[in-house]
Amino acid sequence: MSAPVTISIDAMGGDNAPDIVVEGVRLAHVRLPHVRYLLFGDAARVEPLLDRYPEIRGVCTLRHTDEAVSGDAKPSQVLRTGRRSSMWLAADAVAKGEAAGVVSAGNTGALMAVSKFVLRMLPGIDRPAIAGMFPTERGETVMLDLGANVDCDANNLVQFAVMGEVFARAVLGLEQPSIGLLNVGSEELKGNDAVRSAANTLRESHLPIRFHGFVEGNDICAGTVDVVVTDGFTGNIALKTAEGTVRLYSTFLKESFRASLLAKFGFLFARHALHKVKVRTDPRRYNGAMFLGLNGIAVKSHGGTDAFGFANAIGVAVDLVAHGYNDRIRREFERFKAAEPAPAQRAAGTG
């Protein structure tokens, strides 16, 4: 953990960039003193922030660019015209080997398109996926895809299962993580063609994977499995529905504790316990969605997060680097190909 690691940062990405980005670097620096940062952004705006936090001067290198990807830019447009943007340059630093991973709070679609173009895919993977962590009753669960691919076929889902499995072993340290496919019912006959066909492949294949079978929406937070696999449309909606539900619950709590004098009094005694729950469900703690399947580490921070959340996203990237996720997944795909050529590959099994 103490070898120097360089992370490249899109200093201009996100709703409150570059302020919360640089402040996030400062927070991350406290926890991860061995990490160096390559910041890409507008020097006129970033320099004053670095002046404000002299303690990170020594670990930060700023590369100026006056271009940035806007929040509503179309990915295709960014691919055509965004080569001098802070996002592109930050991803390119990973491709060039100057940094071990990139973190951006910018436009998700653009970051995915740029990362795919600049970093390229790992061999054997057709599409990258966005993975994130969820708090559950049993600990934490990783879910993918959270929005990279709105339409997925069975082959994509099988590949996501493999990527999630390796992640759970390499980064979470689980020995035999269990994998569940998100569906509308646990009976074999339910669901659409893609999930049923993916389940058949995972069940019948000789992949060294512990396939649990189908899981439902309530299983995500229950922690029924270690890895929940789904398409990007459903995964994104499940993630945001869960976030919205947490917000609703805490609003109800607040209203309830404001409703009477007794309740206000109760709040004084309950405050500590309530605060602990708030911390456990704080979305900033789970900030940092991982782009898996690329030939390099890329992490997307929530665009509206604060410095605390951005620092967590940096932590996620450093974790992936420290555990050598990409080398592991490259080796695992070799192993899977040896076990059974078909499922992880689109072409005939010549692997």
Add this chain to the structure above:
Amino acid sequence: MSAPVTISIDAMGGDNAPDIVVEGVRLAHVRLPHVRYLLFGDAARVEPLLDRYPEIRGVCTLRHTDEAVSGDAKPSQVLRTGRRSSMWLAADAVAKGEAAGVVSAGNTGALMAVSKFVLRMLPGIDRPAIAGMFPTERGETVMLDLGANVDCDANNLVQFAVMGEVFARAVLGLEQPSIGLLNVGSEELKGNDAVRSAANTLRESHLPIRFHGFVEGNDICAGTVDVVVTDGFTGNIALKTAEGTVRLYSTFLKESFRASLLAKFGFLFARHALHKVKVRTDPRRYNGAMFLGLNGIAVKSHGGTDAFGFANAIGVAVDLVAHGYNDRIRREFERFKAAEPAPAQRAAGTG
């Protein structure tokens, strides 16, 4: 509200049938004394329960059948062999005009198949949808489809929007309910073909509908719109993810209040406030999913609910009857056809 209404009941459907079903009828009777019940089920098991609650003897008629649909029966198998089952007979009572609506806590897929077969579709509707209510920060939101159709095209989604709109006006009493299409982003370019094409139709059509545009998962609980429209795969997963998140949050609360003596003391004062939140998020209060688009009222209770939940499902059916939902939607579809023939119909606009 006081004209007599008859509801037919599948007394053998659900995990704890017929016990919680008959007890649910008893609870519903307290709130809705004008409602009569036609119960279908095994007399040897239901009669003793009616003996236990003499106050509902006068409003209940029991029709014996010794067949019941099992929880794991395939819908196609029930359609072939289930004509004497309590579920089928209860739905058939609506088709025959003996009851104004049917309530069952049995197998969802079977109830949908039987209801479609026995009650038939309303004219102009290709597929029925399952609709349910969600608590939100602004009140309540109706969402559909919650699982009747795992694959939906744009035309289905447009029809769901119309059915949800009429429901919000007829049953919830909203004057101009707003409609949102669930998607992975609010930008027009995101999402799959079906939602994008449905959005274009809703936006450009002359349907007298207040179309808000796309909404995301977090908008469900935020109450951004009155009606959330989605396919049955996504809707079912969003519903169950929200339920699982509420369960997780309350588990975290319980753990937190047990963690120390001060927290336990705090709980004593906070108990009332916490109980209010529990009531507001209690899934039993939202029990009773409505099958919309059929030529008759059918309501599905959660299979694992208790008597309180089942009584709520009866209340939902009585509400739909009292507000004449099916007549309203039949008239509205006429009106929509007059406004613009294309979107709500599959064939060329000859309506």
